[in-house]
Amino acid sequence: MKKYIACLVLFACCSPLFAQQALVSATSVASARTIKAATFKWAVKTFDFGKIAANKPVTHEFTFTNTGEEPLVITSVQASCGCTVTEYSKDPIPHGAQGFVRATYNAARVGVFNKTVTVNANTAESAVQLVITGEVVE
Template identity: 55%
Template sequence: MKKNIVALAGLFVAFIALSSFHPAAESLSFKAMTYDFGKIVKGAPASHNFEFTNPSSESITITKVTASCGCTVTDYTKGSIGEGSEGFVKATYNAAKAGAFSKTVSVYHSGSEAPIVLTIKGEVVE
């Protein structure tokens, strides 16, 4: 009898946990996660728009976008992004120093606590 009650309680807890889980709302679907600028000229900032779609049945809002260094400026789609809607995260690299670079941009949104990490890379030439 005790085993049945414990098993039933366990099933109830599992049902509650799974019913609050929304896998479709967990992530935005980016067309590409990495962009290679190739060779860019020193002193000429380079930008790229990472395009995405919201594949979930719920609206998602980007809450914050952070770059791995001050040499990269970001912009992104503001407001609610509805089901099937598209948006962007823009990364602009300040090509102030010659040499190879690889920087990340972390995208936080309402569907997940973990960020989506995008990467830009290339080589700044004189």
Template identity: 50%
Template structure:
């Protein structure tokens, strides 16, 4: 029976993490205002030092940072979340999973908000400058066509299909 007491004592000695809040709402903000950051504070309510092993963001648009040193019992630590808003207009609701040596192995934090898109400039819409188009033409040749050819071609194109006109145009072309 004496063996049960050390086991019971070991169960009582553990880290426990208690966040001040689990969700942060950035509200509505402009894309041109740049990235937004919030800090989630927590307290180690356990009896041994708390160590955050890793924090995993739900997507690459969110960058986490956290207390790297062990947090002693009764002391505070933090998890920080930065939302990268560039080219991400609209609403967002992202999560950060916090893994530690606490009894509850993972805690999920959430950030949400809405990014108002910036006004797009011509440079935003067309990011590549091609230059003056006339400089891109390698060469061109202008030729003078005989009057009979142009008249025949215009007549051929504008008139309804007519075998007589077709034959006249063919004859004109063939006679040179």
């Protein structure tokens, strides 16, 4: 009976050591997957239009390069409000190639604006927010 209890205690003490090795292996696998994933490298993620005239829409094109190993596919692009219209690269972007997200703001209301455009793709970070700002004047 004493041998049985001693074996149980030994097993209980050693089992966490095996679990930690498995955890390290899982982390290594996850980081290896991240390296191979498609990756955005944006020229800029924020753009300030400055002062713009009322009732004249303005457009900015955000450009990016896929620095990952897998082709980058944008699944959706959503503006924070209906006053901003978006266009984007629809085809897969291979490693080293460039793509774009274009945001057009309808400058109908006078005042300062700060709008976001959320880009969802097959990247490790999955969603990226782009920002456009400015001030509409009469």
